[in-house]
Amino acid sequence: MEKRGGCVVVTGFGPFGEHAVNASWVAVQELDKLGLGDRVELHIYEVPVEYRTVQRLIPDLWIKHRPQLIVHVGVSGMATAITLEKCGHNQGYLRLDNRQFCPDTQCCVDGGPECLQSCIDMDDVCRRASAAGPDVQFTVSTDAGRYLCDFTYYTSLHESHGRSVFIHVPPLGKPYTAAQLGRALQTILEVILDMGEHSEDQINCDCKH
Numbered sequence: 001m002e003k004r005g006g007c008v009v010v011t012g013f014g015p016f017g018e019h020a021v022n023a024s025w026v027a028v029q030e031l032d033k034l035g036l037g038d039r040v041e042l043h044i045y046e047v048p049v050e051y052r053t054v055q056r057l058i059p060d061l062w063i064k065h066r067p068q069l070i071v072h073v074g075v076s077g078m079a080t081a082i083t084l085e086k087c088g089h090n091q092g093y094l095r096l097d098n099r100q101f102c103p104d105t106q107c108c109v110d111g112g113p114e115c116l117q118s119c120i121d122m123d124d125v126c127r128r129a130s131a132a133g134p135d136v137q138f139t140v141s142t143d144a145g146r147y148l149c150d151f152t153y154y155t156s157l158h159e160s161h162g163r164s165v166f167i168h169v170p171p172l173g174k175p176y177t178a179a180q181l182g183r184a185l186q187t188i189l190e191v192i193l194d195m196g197e198h199s200e201d202q203i204n205c206d207c208k209h
Contacts, residue, residue, distance in 0.1 A: 006039075006041070006196075007041040007042075007065050008041070008043070008069050008070070008193075009044075010043070010044050010045075010070075010072075010073065011045045011072045011073065011152075012024035012029075012044070012047065012072075013049055013075065016049035023172045023181060024075045024169055025046050029044070030178050030181060030182020031185040031186055032044045033182065034186045036189055036190065043067075047072075048098060049098045049148050051151060055108075055155060058152065058156050062160060068163070071164070071167065071189065072149070072164065073167045073169060075169055076149075076168040076170065079168050080170055082136055082138045082169055082184045083138075083139050084126050084141070084165070084167055085118075085141050085153060085166040085168060087118065087144075089114060089143075089146065089150050089154055090109060090112045090154055091106060091108075091114060093151055094146075108154040108158070109154070117162065118165055119163055120165055120195070122140050125165075125192060126139065129188050132190075132191065134180075134187050136181075138184075141168070149168065165188075
């Protein structure tokens with residue numbers, strides 16, 4: 001794989017609950033301004049906080065773009081650092097979405113395994129991003145929250161055989177600005193693409209379900 005090459009899709013969420021301005025979508029828009037270099041074809045999408053839309057949109061994005069990697073960004077009111085999620089979960093979706101709906105089965109994929117992990121080594125990404133020296137803190141997590149963030153991540157991991165990443169950002173100003181969040185996303189993606197340059201298996205993997 002050529003350095004910084006390929007197609008990358010990045011999604012952020014629309015408004016929900018107390019997040020009238022969703023920091024995840026703001027961060028994705030900032031990333032779009034910064035870009036990932038001339039060799040990367042970057043596509044961004046705002047995703048409504050709706051289970052049914054996620055179930056339809058995520059497979060469509062993979063079919064439409066055939067990306068090297070898809071990155072989903074969500075906001076967490078509990079986060080104080082840029083949080084790299086290591087896995088998505090299939091069950092436990094009880095909270096209603098923006099349309100007052102939740103899945104009847106309370107799961108993402110009927111019969112799917114309870115947990116799917118990203119093929120990307122998020123611990124390594126966290127170390128490398130932190131060493132890159134941006135003015136933000138990075139951490140890793142194994143619990144994306146059993147709401148649309150976790151639901152989206154699992155759906156994407158299942159569709160992509162692991163070639164997905166989920167990043168939680170704090171709300172705007174708590175403590176980071178939109179520009180800081182955008183630069184943090186850029187740093188993470190540059191790290192992942194560099195890892196892919198040196199090891200094809202880092203991204204072009206086929207994790208078994």
